[in-house]
Amino acid sequence: MIQSVDRAIRILGVLQGARRLSLSEVASRLELPPSTVHGILKTLQAHGMVVQDRDSTRYQLGPAVLKLGNVYLDTLELRSRAVTWSEELARRSGHAVRTGVLTFDEVVIIHHEPRPDGSRQMPEVGIVIPAHASALGKALLAFLPEQVDELTGDKLRSMTSETLVDPAVLRAQLAEVAKEALATEREEAVLGEAGIAAPIFDASGVAVGAIGIVLPAADWPPAESSFTAVREAARNISRELGAPRWPVPA
Amino acid sequence: MIQSVDRAIRILGVLQGARRLSLSEVASRLELPPSTVHGILKTLQAHGMVVQDRDSTRYQLGPAVLKLGNVYLDTLELRSRAVTWSEELARRSGHAVRTGVLTFDEVVIIHHEPRPDGSRQMPEVGIVIPAHASALGKALLAFLPEQVDELTGDKLRSMTSETLVDPAVLRAQLAEVAKEALATEREEAVLGEAGIAAPIFDASGVAVGAIGIVLPAADWPPAESSFTAVREAARNISRELGAPRWPVPA
DNA sequence: GAAACCCATTCGGCATCGTCGAATGGTTCT
DNA sequence: AGAACCATTCGACGATGCCGAATGGGTTTC
Numbered sequence: 098m099i100q101s102v103d104r105a106i107r108i109l110g111v112l113q114g115a116r117r118l119s120l121s122e123v124a125s126r127l128e129l130p131p132s133t134v135h136g137i138l139k140t141l142q143a144h145g146m147v148v149q150d151r152d153s154t155r156y157q158l159g160p161a162v163l164k165l166g167n168v169y170l171d172t173l174e175l176r177s178r179a180v181t182w183s184e185e186l187a188r189r190s191g192h193a194v195r196t197g198v199l200t201f202d203e204v205v206i207i208h209h210e211p212r213p214d215g216s217r218q219m220p221e222v223g224i225v226i227p228a229h230a231s232a233l234g235k236a237l238l239a240f241l242p243e244q245v246d247e248l249t250g251d252k253l254r255s256m257t258s259e260t261l262v263d264p265a266v267l268r269a270q271l272a273e274v275a276k277e278a279l280a281t282e283r284e285e286a287v288l289g290e291a292g293i294a295a296p297i298f299d300a301s302g303v304a305v306g307a308i309g310i311v312l313p314a315a316d317w318p319p320a321e322s323s324f325t326a327v328r329e330a331a332r333n334i335s336r337e338l339g340a341p342r343w344p345v346p347a
Numbered sequence: 348m349i350q351s352v353d354r355a356i357r358i359l360g361v362l363q364g365a366r367r368l369s370l371s372e373v374a375s376r377l378e379l380p381p382s383t384v385h386g387i388l389k390t391l392q393a394h395g396m397v398v399q400d401r402d403s404t405r406y407q408l409g410p411a412v413l414k415l416g417n418v419y420l421d422t423l424e425l426r427s428r429a430v431t432w433s434e435e436l437a438r439r440s441g442h443a444v445r446t447g448v449l450t451f452d453e454v455v456i457i458h459h460e461p462r463p464d465g466s467r468q469m470p471e472v473g474i475v476i477p478a479h480a481s482a483l484g485k486a487l488l489a490f491l492p493e494q495v496d497e498l499t500g501d502k503l504r505s506m507t508s509e510t511l512v513d514p515a516v517l518r519a520q521l522a523e524v525a526k527e528a529l530a531t532e533r534e535e536a537v538l539g540e541a542g543i544a545a546p547i548f549d550a551s552g553v554a555v556g557a558i559g560i561v562l563p564a565a566d567w568p569p570a571e572s573s574f575t576a577v578r579e580a581a582r583n584i585s586r587e588l589g590a591p592r593w594p595v596p597a
Numbered sequence: 598g599a600a601a602c603c604c605a606t607t608c609g610g611c612a613t614c615g616t617c618g619a620a621t622g623g624t625t626c627t
Numbered sequence: 628a629g630a631a632c633c634a635t636t637c638g639a640c641g642a643t644g645c646c647g648a649a650t651g652g653g654t655t656t657c
Contacts, residue, residue, distance in 0.1 A: 099644065101615065102390040105352045110394075113415060116422040120634055130617050135635065137615095140352040144360075145450045151551050154624095154634070158419040160450040163457065165363060166416025167473025169408040172366040184467075200395045200410040207413065217434075220470070223417025301401050350614065351644065370605055380646050385606065387644095404605070404653095 104129065105137045109158065112147060117157045166223060173198075175297065175306050176207050178334045183210035183308065186330040190323040192310040194330075195221065195292075197233040199241065199306075202248055204234045207306070226286050229253045229267050230260050232294035233307040235280035236331075239271040240296050240304035240347045259284045278344035279328060280307075284314050291317050293324060295331035300339030304347075308334065354379065355387045359408065362397060367407045416473060423448075425547065425556045426457050428587045432580045433460035433558065439576040440569070442560040445471065445542075447483040449491065449556075452498050454484045457556070476536050479503045479517050480510050482544035483557040485530035489521040490546050490554035490597045509534045528594035529578060530557075534564050541567050543574060545581035550589030554597075558584065 104127070111126050112118060120138065124131040138156060141147045145161035170176055179196040187194045187210045194210040209221040228234030229248065238245050245268065253262045261267045274280040283291045294309025308330050312319055332343040354377070361376050362368060370388065374381040388406060391397045395411035420426055429446040437444045437460045444460040459471040478484025479498065488495050495518065503512045511517045524530040533541045544559025558580050562569055582593040 098393060099351050099355075099386050099390045100642095101349050101351045101644085102355045102387055103394075105349075105355065106391070106394045106396060109415060113418045116418070121632090131634075132618080132636085133616055136349050137352055139635095140349045141356070143348060144353075144356045146356060151549070151553055157422050158415060160419070160448055160455040160457075162412065162415040162419050163455055163473045164416075164450075164475050165359060165408060165412040166414075168363045168366070169410070169412050170473070172407050198410055200414075205410040205413055207410075220472075222470075222472075223413045223420070225414050299401070303401060371603090381605075382607085382647080383645055389606095 101137060104133075105141060108134065108137055108141065109146065109162070112156060112158050117150070117155045119155050123156065170207060170222070173207060174338065175299075175334070178337045179208045179297075179306070179308060180210075182330045182334050183208055186210070186308070186310065186326055187213045189326040190310050190319070192312045192319070192323070193218065194308065194310055195233060195294075196297075196306060196308045197226075197231075197237075199228060199234065199237045199244060200225075202228050204228050204231055204237070204307075206233075227254055227256060230256045230282070230286040232280045232282040232292035232309045235267075235271060235274050235282065236278075236294040236296045236307040236309065237304050238267075239274035239278075239280065240298075240344070242347055245271065256286045257284055257288050261285060275347055278331075279324060280309075283317060289314050293319065293327050295328050296344060297331050297338070298335045298340035298343060298345045300341075302341055302345040304345070305338070306334075307331070351387060354383075355391060358384065358387055358391065359396065359412070362406060362408050367400070367405045369405050373406065420457060420472070423457060424588065425549075425584070428584045429458045429547075429556070429558060430460075432584050433458055436460070436558070436560065436576055436580040437463050440560050440573040442562045442569070442573070443468065444558065444560055444580075445483060445544075446547075446556060446558045447476075447481075447487075449478060449484065449487045449494060450475075452478050454478050454481050454487065454557070456483075477504055477506060480506045480532065480536040482530045482532040482542035482559045485517075485521060485524050485532065486528075486544040486546045486557040486559065487554050488517075489524035489528075489530065490548075490594070492597050495521065506536045507534055507538050511535060525594075525597055528581070529574060530559075533567060539564050543569065543577050545578050546594060547581050548585045548588070548590035548593060548595045550591075552591055552595040554595070555588070556584075557581070 111123055121131055124134040145159045147156050148159040149156050183194040193212045195206050196208040197204040197206045203225045206221050206224050211218040228238055255262050278295055280294050291314045292309050292311045294307045296304045297306040299305045309327055335343045361373055371381055374384040395409045397406050398409040399406050433444040443462045445456050446458040447454040447456045453475045456471050456474050461468040478488055505512050528545055530544050541564045542559050542561045544557045546554045547556040549555045559577055585593045
């Protein structure tokens with residue numbers, strides 16, 4: 098682990114959490130001398146990874162990170178497949194569709210298909226949700242046992258009163274998810290929101306993502322056909338990625 | 348400039364240009380020993396900035412960069428304003444709308460409003476276009492003279508046969524753009540595509556972005572009302588950002 | 598089927614490069 | 628007007644990253 102690179106990424110992480118920070122604020126959060134942080138910050142700035150406000154004092158993320166993010170999406174074969182099938186899934190279910198991948202203990206949304214009712218909705222690509230509190234995350238974790246072990250501590254982060262905070266309870270639920278290859282979530286991440294998701298496998302049989310629908314908690318349970326539609330979308334994408342079967346047992 | 352941080356970002360840049368590379372490929376492109384690159388790559392990997400393929404050999408960008416990109420968008424006040432007015436501009440003009448910011452010699456798209464005809468269009472957020480070959484870029488450069496000086500060399504990068512490659516010609520055109528606060532582009536970046544754009548100013552009177560429409564080159568010239576609509580969108584967003592007037596002379 | 602090659606990764610010593618304390622200069626608050 | 632704060636610069640020390648060489652796994656070649 099190269100120290101200065103590690104620190105640089107930690108600086109980006111701090112700026113990610115708090116949109117706009119002064120040098121000394123960044124330094125104190127990382128418990129590093131301001132001059133050390135300054136050197137790294139200037140290097141990041143020279144590449145457009147961070148920019149400083151016009152009043153020349155506070156720092157924030159820069160346009161270069163957006164460029165990187167877009168290229169990441171383009172390299173993902175999963176995403177291009179998801180785009181096609183999300184449309185059908187949204188139409189069949191009448192709900193918004195999300196596709197996500199796992200990073201450490203979080204799910205990052207790589208595609209978002211708005212509800213087909215034509216209403217205006219915020220694009221959600223790039224947002225992250227704790228894996229243990231989302232249907233997408235549970236669908237992935239159920240088929241990635243070694244990732245589950247990495248969930249640190251004996252208490253998971255609570256988002257709402259419904260969030261599963263006990264790792265043992267989560268594990269039990271994941272065992273159920275693995276059987277059906279279908280995960281659900283009811284107000285565990287966001288109050289008023291529920292979801293269904295199924296895992297997507299690649300050619301080597303690894304769970305590389307998950308696709309699912311998001312619906313108002315008030316509409317629970319959704320029509321039986323929605324469950325089927327989610328599973329079929331996941332199966333179809335997996336097939337296009339070359340998966341030998343669906344689901345692929347963990 | 349911290350050497351290892353600089354190298355880390357350069358590695359990300361290389362992976363950005365070529366989606367998937369082996370360690371030795373990255374090393375040779377940067378003219379660095381493989382072992383040096385390896386250490387940095389492993390640090391980036393530990394943070395999810397890069398991931399390696401399942402066959403454990405090639406590297407590519409990771410989900411963490413997408414997360415960063417999304418947070419960057421959220422921190423931009425310009426973006427939230429642009430969302431509102433883009434919708435109106437798309438409706439009035441009948442064309443797709445783009446909003447962008449300048450990084451060095453490129454424009455990064457921070458918002459994209461699809462053509463209002465309901466057809467399916469790829470989201471373009473995060474794509475980059477050489478500033479000198481786009482209406483958005485020209486609208487920005489015309490009000491940022493010091494940025495123009497940074498355009499390196501005596502020959503600008505050519506994208507199509509119409510691209511302005513002579514800096515002198517570009518400067519002359521930018522002088523015109525500055526007068527009208529309206530820039531145009533015809534097949535200079537992409538064959539078959541033309542655009543109109545106007546600059547957006549913030550509270551301190553600095554050009555922080557540009558908004559414009561994209562249309563098929565065959566539809567040139569667009570209706571006079573489209574020119575007006577672009578200028579009004581730029582003026583409205585600038586006002587919301589606290590700009591003292593519009594345009595703000597460079 | 599064996600051998601040779603290529604490539605990712607690991608290791609350790611040397612010197613470089615990053616780190617940090619202190620000094621500077623500018624800006625804001627009292 | 629003074630004081631306090633903060634971003635930034637500078638320089639010396641030494642910890643740290645750099646790189647050449649060694650290792651080992653995997654794939655191609657003959």
